[in-house]
Amino acid sequence: MRRMSRAAGALKTALGRRGSIRSKILAGFTVILVGMLSINLLVIGLSHHFLGEYHILAERVISANKLIPTVRDDVSLDAYYLVAGRRTLETTQLFHHMEEIRQGLYLLKQENNSENGRIQLQIATRTFGTLQRYCQKLGQEIDADVSLELQNVTLEQIRDVSALVYNQIEEYIYLELLWGESIDQMLQTGFQLLLLGDLAAVVLMVAVLAFLLMRINRTINDPIQALVENTRRLAEGDFDALMEDAGENEVTILNKSFNRMAAKLQRLMEKVEEDTRTQEQLELRLLQEQINPHFLYNTLEIIVWLAESGDKEQVIQVVQSLSRFFRVVLSKGRAVVSLQEELSCIQSYLYIQKVRYADILNYEIQAEPEALDCRIQKLSLQPLVENALYHGIEKKRGGGTIRVCADVKDGCLVVQVADDGCGMTPEKLEEVQREVAGDLGQISEGGFGLPNIQKRIQLAYGADYGIHVSSRRGCGTRVTLQIPAKS
Numbered sequence: 001m002r003r004m005s006r007a008a009g010a011l012k013t014a015l016g017r018r019g020s021i022r023s024k025i026l027a028g029f030t031v032i033l034v035g036m037l038s039i040n041l042l043v044i045g046l047s048h049h050f051l052g053e054y055h056i057l058a059e060r061v062i063s064a065n066k067l068i069p070t071v072r073d074d075v076s077l078d079a080y081y082l083v084a085g086r087r088t089l090e091t092t093q094l095f096h097h098m099e100e101i102r103q104g105l106y107l108l109k110q111e112n113n114s115e116n117g118r119i120q121l122q123i124a125t126r127t128f129g130t131l132q133r134y135c136q137k138l139g140q141e142i143d144a145d146v147s148l149e150l151q152n153v154t155l156e157q158i159r160d161v162s163a164l165v166y167n168q169i170e171e172y173i174y175l176e177l178l179w180g181e182s183i184d185q186m187l188q189t190g191f192q193l194l195l196l197g198d199l200a201a202v203v204l205m206v207a208v209l210a211f212l213l214m215r216i217n218r219t220i221n222d223p224i225q226a227l228v229e230n231t232r233r234l235a236e237g238d239f240d241a242l243m244e245d246a247g248e249n250e251v252t253i254l255n256k257s258f259n260r261m262a263a264k265l266q267r268l269m270e271k272v273e274e275d276t277r278t279q280e281q282l283e284l285r286l287l288q289e290q291i292n293p294h295f296l297y298n299t300l301e302i303i304v305w306l307a308e309s310g311d312k313e314q315v316i317q318v319v320q321s322l323s324r325f326f327r328v329v330l331s332k333g334r335a336v337v338s339l340q341e342e343l344s345c346i347q348s349y350l351y352i353q354k355v356r357y358a359d360i361l362n363y364e365i366q367a368e369p370e371a372l373d374c375r376i377q378k379l380s381l382q383p384l385v386e387n388a389l390y391h392g393i394e395k396k397r398g399g400g401t402i403r404v405c406a407d408v409k410d411g412c413l414v415v416q417v418a419d420d421g422c423g424m425t426p427e428k429l430e431e432v433q434r435e436v437a438g439d440l441g442q443i444s445e446g447g448f449g450l451p452n453i454q455k456r457i458q459l460a461y462g463a464d465y466g467i468h469v470s471s472r473r474g475c476g477t478r479v480t481l482q483i484p485a486k487s
Contacts, residue, residue: 032205039198057180060111064173067104070097072166079135079158082142083151089139098135101128101165108172114179117172124168131161234262299352306355318355321348329379339406339413340372342381346404349382353389360399361389367406373487374413377456383449384417384467384479392421392477400476412465413485420476429471436469450479457483 078094081087087094105125113121138154299322306315328337328345343365350363385402393400400420407414424432435451454466461483471477 032209036201039194039201042197043194053183054180056112057176057183060108060113060117061173061176063104063108064169064176067101067169068166070100071162071169075101075131075135075162076159079138079155082138083148083155089142094135095139098132102132114176116175117179120168120172120175124165124172127161127165127168131158131165134158134161234265295349295352298356302352302355314355318352321351324348325352335378336375337378338372339367339374339376339415342376342378343367343372343404343406345379346381346385349385350402357389357394357399360396361393362399362401363403364401365404367404368408370408371406371413371485374408374485375487376413376415376483377460380453380457380481381415381417383453384481387450387479388417388419388421388477392419392423394421396421408485411485412482415481416478417481418476418478423473423475423477424471425473429469432469432471436467453481457481 074097075094078087078092078097082089082092082094105121105128109118109121109125134154134157138151138158141151141154299318303315303318303322306318325345325348328341328348347365350361350365354361354363381404385404388402393402403416403418405416405418432450435449436454438451450467450469457466465483466481468480468482469477470480
C-alpha cells in the first residue's frame with residue numbers, strides 16, 4: 001500500500017502545475033506503457049495457457065489414434081496367423097503388438113486427461129488386461145498343441161476383446177475432443193472478457209492523455225504563442241522582441257535561448273554592417289591601387305625609350321603586356337577571376353619589369369593544370385610580386401629571381417610567391433607577421449599591402465585562410481597564399 005501511495009504521489013507531482021513538460025509527458029507515457037504491458041501480458045498468459053491445453057490434447061489424441069490400427073487389425077491378424085500355422089511362437093508379432101498397446105495406454109494415463117477421458121482409459125486398460133490373458137492362453141494352447149477347435153474359440157475371444165478395446169479407445173478420443181470443445185468455449189469467453197478489459201484500459205488511457213494534454217496546453221500554449229509572435233517580430237528586424245522569464249519548465253529554457261539568440265543576432269548584424277563598411281573601404285582602396293600611376297609612368301617611359309632606340313618588336317611586346325595587364329585589372333568589373341587570368345596579369349607585369357630591370361630581375365611562373373581553373377580574388381598576387389621586386393630583388397646587389405608556384409592540396413589552392421632577395425631580419429619578420437595577423441578591423445595606411453590582402457581573403461573565405469610570410473636575412477622571402485580550391 002505504501003508503494004502504491006508513493007507512486008500515486010509521484011504521478012500527481014509530475015502532472016502538477018510546476019512540473020516540467022518532460023515529467024508530464026513521461027507520466028502519460030508511463031500510464032500508457034503500464035496499461036499496454038498489462039494487457040499484453042494478460043493476452044500472452046491466457047494464450048499460453050489455452051495453447052498449452054490444446055497442445056497436450058492434440059498429443060493425447062495423436063497417441064491414442066496411433067494405437068487404433070494395432071488394436072483393430074494387427075492383434076487379430078497375428079492371432080489368426082498363429083492358429084493357421086503361418087507363424088510360430090518364435091516368429092509371431094502378437095506379443096510385440098500387445099506390448100506396444102500396453103505402453104501406449106500407460107503413457108496416456110500419465111497425461112493430464114479430462115475426467116471422463118481418465119475413466120475411459122481405466123476401462124480400456126482393464127479390457128486390455130483381458131485381451132492379454134486371452135493372447136497368453138492362445139500361446140499356451142499352441143505350445144501344448146491342443147485341438148484346432150479350442151484354438152479357434154480362443155481366437156474368436158481375442159477378436160471380440162480387441163474390437164472392444166478398439167471401441168473404448170475411440171470413445172476415449174471422442175471424450176477428449178469434447179473436452180477440447182469446452183476449452184475452445186472457455187478460450188472464446190476469456191478473449192471476450194479480455195476485449196472488454198482492453199476497451200476499458202483504452203478509455204482510461206485516453207482520459208489520462210486528455211487530462212495530460214490539458215495540463216501541457218495550460219503550461220506552454222500561451223508562452224509558445226508569445227514566442228511565435230516574438231519570432232515574427234525578430235524576423236522583421238525588431239531586436240527588442242524579448243521573452244518574459246516566467247515558469248519553471250522547458251519553455252523557460254527556450255525563452256532564455258531566444259533572448260540570447262536575439263542579442264547575438266543583433267551583435268552579428270552590427271558586425272556584418274561593420275564588415276560591409278570595411279569591405280567597401282577595401283574595394284575602394286583596391287580600385288585606387290589597380291592603376292598604379294608610378295607603374296604606368298615607368299612603363300610609358302620604357303615604351304618611349306624603346307621607340308627612340310628603334311626596338312620596334314619590344315615596343316610591341318611591352319604594349320601588349322600592358323594591355324593584357326589592364327585587361328585583367330579591369331576585367332569588366334569582376335572581383336573574382338580564374339588563377340590563369342591572375343597569372344596572366346603577373347606574367348605581363350613581370351615582363352614589363354624585366355624590360356626595366358633587365359640586369360637584376362629573373363622570374364619563373366609554374367602552375368599545376370588542376371589549379372588554373374580555380375577562382376581567386378583579382379589582384380591578390382600582384383601586390384605580393386610587387387613587394388618581392390621592390391623590397392627583395394631591388395635592394396639586393398646582383399639581382400635575383402622571383403618564383404610563383406601554384407598547386408591544389410587537400411582541397412585548397414596554394415600559391416607561393418618567393419624571391420631570393422635580401423630577406424628580413426627576425427625582428428622585421430616578426431613585425432610583418434604581427435601586422436598580417438593584427439586587428440582585421442583596421443586598414444593599413446601604406447597602400448594595398450599584406451594586411452589588406454589578408455583582410456580581403458578572410459572576409460571572403462573565413463579566418464582559416466589567408467597568407468603566411470616566412471623570410472631569412474640574406475636568403476629571401478616567401479609569401480604563401482591559401483584559399484579554398486573552387487572552380
